[in-house]
Amino acid sequence: MGSKMPRYKHILGKGNVQFTPEEEAEYDAQAIADQKIRDEYAKVKYKDDRKMAYPEIGDQLDDLFKQGAFSEEMTAKLQQVKTDHPKPN
Amino acid sequence: MASIIKVDEIKSQANGSAISIASGGAVTVNNGIADAGTISAGTLGSSVVVPASIGGGEVLLDTHTANNDTATLEVDLTQYTTFETYRIRFVNWVPATRDKDFRMQVGTASNSMHTSYRTSTHRGNFNGSTSGDGNSSSTSYLLFAFGAGTTVPPTVYEGMCLESFIYEPRDSTKRTRSLAQINLFDVSSYTRIYNTAGISLAQQDDAYWHFTWESGGNTLTGKFYLYGIKNA
Numbered sequence: 437m438g439s440k441m442p443r444y445k446h447i448l449g450k451g452n453v454q455f456t457p458e459e460e461a462e463y464d465a466q467a468i469a470d471q472k473i474r475d476e477y478a479k480v481k482y483k484d485d486r487k488m489a490y491p492e493i494g495d496q497l498d499d500l501f502k503q504g505a506f507s508e509e510m511t512a513k514l515q516q517v518k519t520d521h522p523k524p525n
Numbered sequence: 526m527a528s529i530i531k532v533d534e535i536k537s538q539a540n541g542s543a544i545s546i547a548s549g550g551a552v553t554v555n556n557g558i559a560d561a562g563t564i565s566a567g568t569l570g571s572s573v574v575v576p577a578s579i580g581g582g583e584v585l586l587d588t589h590t591a592n593n594d595t596a597t598l599e600v601d602l603t604q605y606t607t608f609e610t611y612r613i614r615f616v617n618w619v620p621a622t623r624d625k626d627f628r629m630q631v632g633t634a635s636n637s638m639h640t641s642y643r644t645s646t647h648r649g650n651f652n653g654s655t656s657g658d659g660n661s662s663s664t665s666y667l668l669f670a671f672g673a674g675t676t677v678p679p680t681v682y683e684g685m686c687l688e689s690f691i692y693e694p695r696d697s698t699k700r701t702r703s704l705a706q707i708n709l710f711d712v713s714s715y716t717r718i719y720n721t722a723g724i725s726l727a728q729q730d731d732a733y734w735h736f737t738w739e740s741g742g743n744t745l746t747g748k749f750y751l752y753g754i755k756n757a
Contacts, residue, residue, distance in 0.1 A: 443595075443596040443597075443741055443743075444594060444595045444596065445595055445596060445597035445598070445599050446589060446591075446594075446595040446597070446598050446599065447599045447600075447601055447635075448587050448589055448598065448599065448600045448601065448749075448751060449587050449601070449604055449605075450601065450604070452594060452595055455596070456636075458636070459636070463596065463740075463741035464741075466740065466741065467739075467740035467741055470626075470739050470740050471740070487657065488650070488655055488656075488657040489655060
């Protein structure tokens with residue numbers, strides 16, 4: 437395996453400068469921390485995905501009001517969202 | 526037949542020096558131009574000062590075009606004239622790897638970025654059929670953007686356009702503040718709007734700024750502009 441490619445920064449008006457070993461270590465540590473956050477988020481991401489995909493709350497309430505319970509059509513839409521965005525095991 | 530006058534200096538009747546002419550021909554008007562009439566051609570040099578009251582209120586200090594060779598864009602304000610307020614603009618700023626957060630920190634030196642902020646973001650998204658909105662916050666960055674979802678990272682996106690004001694970063698008695706609007710766009714034809722406001726908790730001269738993508742990834746393409754805004 438080859439060694440890791442060095443990182444560079446661009447200082448506006450001055451040009452590109454290679455990272456110092458300290459900067460490389462700092463960015464590596466940050467990348468590990470970022471990945472931990474991402475891993476945690478992956479466990480609950482389905483909630484956000486479902487939230488964005490569900491029909492508008494107003495439409496749901498309207499359906500509920502008119503039918504006394506969710507209509508078959510609305511129930512199918514809600515179920516489809518859950519199916520499309522399953523909770524991770 | 527053309528006439529030629531060779532002189533070094535032209536004076537007024539009262540002996541005041543009006544125009545000096547260098548050996549190479551450069552002209553110096555020693556006591557100003559009372560009325561230039563209409564200047565119909567030529568280019569103003571970069572050191573010409575345009576008063577804020579006639580349209581020179583904003584000065585383009587520098588630009589940078591990204592080409593996938595750097596992980597951090599760093600601004601060192603000590604090399605420019607100091608302004609109270611700065612404006613920054615990113616146009617089509619695209620990470621080399623998809624799905625990355627964008628971040629800004631400020632500090633007193635390149636290797637001394639401050640890490641405590643209070644930044645609040647209101648965000649919305651729309652892809653033609655699905656829309657959503659919400660709020661997010663950060664204690665680690667003066668300015669940040671991430672994809673739709675919750676307070677931590679994002680779904681896929683490709684790049685962004687950003688307009689932001691940075692207030693009084695060089696005033697060591699003030700906290701640096703930011704106000705930004707960001708348009709994050711992605712491969713799924715989502716556009717995401719971020720309205721974000723942040724403050725650094727430190728009162729210090731934040732002459733150095735870092736712009737980075739999450740995990741230290743490079744910027745694939747994009748253009749950056751730095752402006753200084755004068756007090757009128």
